[in-house]
Amino acid sequence: MSQAVGFGVASPMKLSTSASRHMSVKFNGLSRSFVCVSSQSESQDIEKSRSLSFSPLDNKTNAVRSSQSFLCNPVEKRGAVGDRIYAAGTVAYDTFSGTAAESQSNTAEEKIGVLLLNLGGPDTLNDVQPFLYNLFADPDIIRLPRLFRFLQRPLAQLISTLRAPKSKEGYASIGGGSPLRKITDEQAESLKLALEEKEVPVNVYVGMRYWYPFTEEAVEQIKKDKITKLVVLPLYPQFSISTTGSSVRVLQNMFREDPYLSRMPVSIIKSWYQREGYIQSMADLIEKELETFTNPDEVMIFFSAHGVPVSYVTDAGDPYKDQMEECIHLIMQELKRRGVANDHTLAYQSRVGPVQWLQPYTDKVLVELGERGVKSLLAVPVSFVSEHIETLEEIDMEYRELALESGIENWGRVPALNCTPSFISDLADAVIEALPSATAMNTTPMNSSVEDDSDQDPITYVFKFLLGSVLAFLLLLSPKMVKALKGNLL
Numbered sequence: 001m002s003q004a005v006g007f008g009v010a011s012p013m014k015l016s017t018s019a020s021r022h023m024s025v026k027f028n029g030l031s032r033s034f035v036c037v038s039s040q041s042e043s044q045d046i047e048k049s050r051s052l053s054f055s056p057l058d059n060k061t062n063a064v065r066s067s068q069s070f071l072c073n074p075v076e077k078r079g080a081v082g083d084r085i086y087a088a089g090t091v092a093y094d095t096f097s098g099t100a101a102e103s104q105s106n107t108a109e110e111k112i113g114v115l116l117l118n119l120g121g122p123d124t125l126n127d128v129q130p131f132l133y134n135l136f137a138d139p140d141i142i143r144l145p146r147l148f149r150f151l152q153r154p155l156a157q158l159i160s161t162l163r164a165p166k167s168k169e170g171y172a173s174i175g176g177g178s179p180l181r182k183i184t185d186e187q188a189e190s191l192k193l194a195l196e197e198k199e200v201p202v203n204v205y206v207g208m209r210y211w212y213p214f215t216e217e218a219v220e221q222i223k224k225d226k227i228t229k230l231v232v233l234p235l236y237p238q239f240s241i242s243t244t245g246s247s248v249r250v251l252q253n254m255f256r257e258d259p260y261l262s263r264m265p266v267s268i269i270k271s272w273y274q275r276e277g278y279i280q281s282m283a284d285l286i287e288k289e290l291e292t293f294t295n296p297d298e299v300m301i302f303f304s305a306h307g308v309p310v311s312y313v314t315d316a317g318d319p320y321k322d323q324m325e326e327c328i329h330l331i332m333q334e335l336k337r338r339g340v341a342n343d344h345t346l347a348y349q350s351r352v353g354p355v356q357w358l359q360p361y362t363d364k365v366l367v368e369l370g371e372r373g374v375k376s377l378l379a380v381p382v383s384f385v386s387e388h389i390e391t392l393e394e395i396d397m398e399y400r401e402l403a404l405e406s407g408i409e410n411w412g413r414v415p416a417l418n419c420t421p422s423f424i425s426d427l428a429d430a431v432i433e434a435l436p437s438a439t440a441m442n443t444t445p446m447n448s449s450v451e452d453d454s455d456q457d458p459i460t461y462v463f464k465f466l467l468g469s470v471l472a473f474l475l476l477l478s479p480k481m482v483k484a485l486k487g488n489l490l
């Protein structure tokens with residue numbers, strides 16, 4: 001099972017039993033109608049409140065312009081599908097044994113929504129700096145002490161401006177933008193079809209944390225569509241404060257203030273790296289890729305996970321590292337069960353800035369392995385389920401080159417899961433299993449001590465911004481910052 005949070009997590013047995021009862025009562029033999037919902041939602045208002053005057057984000061909720069195609073293979077396509085919102089299923093049913101907290105569901109009609117949470121990425125090179133601004137302005141990404149929180153936005157402006165040229169180079173080398181939106185849309189479509197095949201018609205929404213379509217837009221659409229029960233599925237297998245934690249905080253802030261949302265039964269699947277379907281799908285991909293080597297038995301399986309600063313784990317209690325290690329253990333156990341007994345190792349990539357990140361670092365380990373005489377290596381990206389800049393540029397280009405220079409002769413890389421049918425089918429099962437535990441959202445922040453300051457008055461805000469800008473400029477001149485700029489930041 002996956003970990004559902006804040007809403008009374010049931011035991012595995014209880015979950016699966018109630019899931020099947022839930023399905024037969026509600027859907028058996030009842031007619032369903034599918035409605036296509038317009039995808040062009042009103043992002044303007046959301047943007048005004050999000051970016052204030054710092055980040056001149058232009059409005060575009062249009063389709064992805066990425067020229068690349070990371071094709072997904074949904075088993076079957078049915079019905080028209082919009083840009084972001086997918087065919088809606090309206091199901092009539094007779095009985096529903098809801099709790100007091102589920103009062104909105106005690107109606108004759110239930111409309112289930114699934115909200116996929118993801119990071120988002122710049123669609124074009126012009127989007128890179130404002131995307132980076134949104135990322136660095138997130139207090140779950142740059143965790144400043146409470147006293148210095150007012151520096152967050154000026155610092156984000158500074159760092160995003162300084163980092164943008166390097167990031168742009170990266171995005172230019174993979175076709176001029178991130179493939180994330182396109183792939184996530186395809187995953188949403190595949191998930192909708194998989195759920196339909198399991199007789200659970202749903203609307204699937206995509207909510208990105210740092211770029212379009214923003215989580216706020218998706219939630220507005222969920223309200224408009226009068227969804228009565230929601231499953232939140234972050235597309236990160238392992239939980240981190242910086243990923244799932246950050247997106248859930250956005251939801252909690254929205255749900256806390258809104259009468260409709262605060263009563264809606266919601267189930268959040270906090271992490272799902274331990275699900276059998278996910279582990280098996282990863283093992284399938286690894287096994288298949290190993291076969292492309294001349295001597296598959298001699299290949300080192302090299303898991304490369306996105307890093308986080310060490311302080312997240314040691315000071316803030318981020319379970320990310322533990323979950324990552326357990327995930328690798330489960331994948332290797334499954335491979336062993338299949339008779340694949342290769343050596344393996346785990347390292348962390350993509351560090352940014354002057355602080356210590358989780359170790360060992362991918363680049364250092366690659367060099368060491370080369371020096372130790374490892375000749376064949378299979379890289380396995382493990383913290384994310386779509387191709388993105390860090391697989392396509394960092395692993396496929398930078399790390400490959402480094403590995404070959406370091407003496408590794410045979411290089412391979414396992415593709416991201418994207419829309420692998422067994423994986424999507426397992427996500428669909430995770431959604432079905434999460435449905436019975438949906439209750440009104442707990443809006444107490446989870447694993448995040450960040451408070452919302454969006455309602456402060458404009459004068460305080462401008463004052464803090466100006467003061468912050470001056471301090472950020474001074475900080476820029478400090479020796480530590482200069483070192484950071486020469487290192488990983490730029």
Ligand SMILES: C=CC1=C(C)c2cc3[nH]c(cc4nc(cc5[nH]c(cc1n2)c(C)c5CCC(=O)O)C(CCC(=O)O)=C4C)c(C)c3C=C
Nearest residue numbers: 121122141167178180240242243306308352383384388389
């Ligand atoms: C599980 C996955 C991820 C974790 C954990 C994570 C933490 C984290 N990331 C940054 C800084 C950056 N991340 C960037 C891109 C990026 N990050 C992830 C995933 C995780 N990040 C993905 C999938 C992507 C790529 C999106 C895409 O467009 O394809 C970037 C921008 C790219 C770049 O300039 O390198 C930055 C910056 C921090 C600081 C952090 C933890 C605190």
Ligand SMILES: [Fe+2]
Nearest residue numbers: 119306307350
């Ligand atoms: Fe990242």
